[in-house]
Amino acid sequence: MTTRSIVPLRRMSSAQRVPVILLVSARCLPYSATWRGGLPLQYRGLSGDPDPRPSPNPNALPDPPEGDDATQQSFRAKWGPTLFKMFESAATTFASIAILGLVGYSYTRYYKHMVLQKIDNAFKPGDPYLELAGVGEDESSSAVHWVTRAEQDQIDAIISGQDQGHYFLLIGEKGTGKSSMIIEAMKKVGGDGISMFDAHGDLEIFRIRLGRALDFEFHEDNIGSLFSIRGPRDASALLDVERALNKFEKVALKRRNEGGRPLIIIINAMHLIRDDDDGQDLLELIQQRAEMWCATNLATVVLNSDDYWVYERLKQHATRMELLPVLDLTKDKAMTALANYRQRLTGQRPPHNILEEIYDRVGGRLAFLTRVAKADDMLATCDEICEKEKTWFLNQCWILGEEMDDDVMDQQKYASAAMVLAKALVEKEKDMELTYDPSRGYILPEIPLHEARYIMTRADFIKSYDQINVFTINSKAMVRADSVPMQRAFREICSQEGFDKHLEATLDRISAIESLGRTRELTIKDLWNKGRYSISMNSAAGQPLRNITFEVAARPEDTEDD
Template sequence: MPRSFQGAKRGWLLLPLGRRHPTRFRPTSFPSQLAPNHAPQYTKPPANHDTRNGTRESSRFARSVLEGSTVALISLLGLGLGGYAYSLFYKKMVLNKIENAFKAGYSSNELVSLGRIAYGTHPDMVERILEKENWVPREEQPMIDSIINGGMRGRYHFIIGERGTGKRSLILEAMRRVGGDGIAMLEAHNDLEVFRVRLGKAIDFEFHEDYIGSLFSIRGPRDSTPLLDIERALNKLEKVSLRLRKSRGRPLLLIINNIHFFKDDAAGQGLLEILQQRAEIWAGNDLVTVVFTSDEHWTLERLIPHSTNMNVISIRDIHKETVTTALKQYRAKFHYEDVPNSILDEVFAKVGGRLIFLNQVARSSDMLATCNQINKKEKTWLLNKCWILGDSMDDDVEEQQKYCAAAMVLARALVLREASATTNHEYKLPEIPLHESRQIITRADYIQGFDHINVIHIDFNGMVRADSVPMQNAFREICTQEGFEEHLRATLNRLDELESLSRTREVAFRDPPQYEGGKVPVQTYCAKL
């Protein structure tokens, strides 16, 4: 038998040259049932086996740490880039929203102020409404138009006038003529938080309240004061005005109505200071033209000391010739009535040239009855606010009656000034300088209160007069009635008596106690007291 076959029977496969294959023909590669005598034996690993395993495990751990760190860094980098990109996008979106607020058209504030004029769809309908609304020509309209359309630059404007003289209507008519292009308008308020919201609504600024980053933090009350938020909004408005200065060719316009609604305290004065500082800077750089309107003189007193570029515009009652002509035309066109000149003169003598009263009279069926009703209403308001109680007043109302007596003394002075004035063809309310008015009532702090309740008005020249012709009629009717002088004198005497009693201290002596040995001497008793 060949040699290779014999080796195969014994479990060995011999090569032709008699050499064994190092791996393929190892005995341990056969199953144990085929070669029971050649079971695999345990061989001890080499000495450096543990070292190589530890090195391999360390490298594997380092690789996993490196991979995790890389993924974390890439994630953080992506998150940071995403947040930075969103922040840039949000800031740009904020400026775009403010820019869009000044485009042609009207915001909700302006639509409310314009009223039904803005909702006229047909041109004939709009003209019909305007004809009824603006039936009295105003000599101040060209100046207001020049401010609104950007013709008058380098100044900011303070418009002052009595309640109902038509300050808002002048501004709204000028806004309508330019289509609301480049204009933002808002109303003042005594609460700074409310004014902050109104300012944001007017210029479409959310104060970061719509910023998505706030979702990642739980915020309680507000983190900043209203003044800081208003300052931030004005900063954004300044950036937008810088962007639009070249493209528009004229400044933006910010109108703040009725700034006398601000409180005359530290917060209100701080807000006025911020607004005036911005108005001064923007007017000098031709960025934004700020327009303030007010009914009261104290706001002008706050702004004048720091004003450099401020232009003061006084809106007065309409002249008699203009009123009578316009009223005659209005009644002939819309009521088909030819009003006699005597009736027109009587109407003007009762309500004057105040636009708010003229609108009521022109639309009424009986003009003289409406005039009498307006006069009665003004007189009732004066008596409810400032009537005096005479010599039977209680001491608890001393301070309130000082205020009322001062109002009546000033009203009497205006009536006497009217009686001593020379009459002319143009009816004019009597005036007294502010310093002289304070001297007449012997108080300097009451004048502002009278102006606030619309009993008197102080114009930009510091002249004090009745708030309106119906109020002057009420002064005259009250001060000329029988027994008024005695009643006023009794009130003033009673106030002097109460003030004297509050300043007087009485010292009372009583009899000393009785003793068995007789009375104690008065000197000894007083010394014991």
């Protein structure tokens, strides 16, 4: 509303104020407003403003009556464009949804195809594990195979796919050369149809390593995740392992239909899986797939472990599993291997007496022989290895004697049981007729597993001893020292002056602490004025045995007064 030529209302007479107020009010009303009498309200500006409403066309014809052709034509002219736009919008929406669905379906089919293609590529020649081990295209940088073992031919047959219908468990002490033989067999076939990775105690890390070996991303690279808000993981690690094995199974089935040999999956360091509920579930999952795949010649699973508990767990449900024990080298092979490796490194072949002395100190463990062959002073390195093994055993299992505190009783139970078993092995060695063969070398004393538990009076400690490489349990469930240097450490410790008394004092102290824990103190009070307590003892059948009476003893001064 404009304010031009507005005269204040207080300067107008009462007759002049009414028309002005009506005009102002009329301008504020909508155009459809009418007076009570049905007459339209006329608009007039305050100062000659034009009427904003369109003026009626004096030449326009009146609306046709209802029901005739003119009405229908007017209806079509009015609603036809609207219906066409509605149909156009619906068709556009339907086409957009159809195209989006087609693109999504096509991408899903393409993604699934690429997943299987990537897994198939993972089994082509050239496994990443060979590259990590230093076996690449450059032969000068590859590891030289300097010792031939009797187990190598059988492992070659497994890795090449000739030995089918079983899955295999390699078990042996740390450093015996299990992984080296597997890598050597993979090198001979160029890694064709083979995938190898290391196990881990954490299931999340295990699934990542499995995905890397199979080149499987667990659908984490799927673009469909961009259209939803979700957390980092939608499934457990064990379920992801199952999904990866399902995809691998499809690839193996396709290869078998094409006439290819079974694929090989090698899981190294199986002993690193924790012996808990999650670890046992993982072992059960792997074993189920291994049993099914080897029965249908889809794939061969090879497991490598340093500890006996993996075999003990798998044996419960094994029907097609074969066990391959890997032991230390015999004396003649160990000396030959050491001489060859030393000659390759230094160009000099050690004399026979030096080689024999080295074997007498460290035995036929490949890990020890490799370290000795690289050293400048080989005999000093042998002594260093023996000293380290002895120190390791003492740090883990030394006993504290009669003066030990109550708080260390649990640890001392663990340590004293190991010392008792070590002493039993030393005594067993003294009773053996043959402990050293000129051609085979050392024959370490062994005790059956059930007898070892009886000697220790504990059944749960032996598994942890195997894990820390103090004692070992072989494939025949026989307990012995983990290595020749460890057996030498047992001899030195048990032959120390006063060791038997020290061990006996420790065991007595443990028994005393346990006895105190089982003892209950009974306090009797309120025995004044000749008060007394009477306690009756009954047998298990309820028969009375004796009565014990507690009363206050008379003091000497009371007797003198009487």
